[in-house]
Amino acid sequence: MEKQPNQPSMHDELDEETLFIVSQTFKALSEPTRIRILHLLSEQECSVNQIAEKLSLLQSTVSHQLRFLKNLRLVKYRREGTTFYYSHDDEHVMNVLEQTIDHARHT
Secondary structure (H helix, E strand, O other), rough: OOOOOOOOOOOOOHHHHHHHHHHHHHHHHHHHHHHHHHHHHHHHOOOOHHHHHHHOOOHHHHHHHHHHHHOOOOOEEEEEEEEEEEOOOOOOHHHHHHHHHHHHHHH
């Protein structure tokens, strides 16, 4: 695969903003509750209440974690009436998560 003009390659020096985003993404993936939420959202769109129920979590815990994930643009939401439905928002990160889960399950 050829590098496109003005597209950074894996061998380019990392700028501070890129380093920060990468470290924050790995921070997001380092917390078990966020992993569980992202894994669920990779399979289906859910409201806060649905996530809380399916994962046996408090609604406040889910809301807090979704806020963190939304700030990193890892989840997005749509509003239907008074209910917000969340889904994953970054296929790259979801691929990393899926590959890491596959790696962990590989014996």
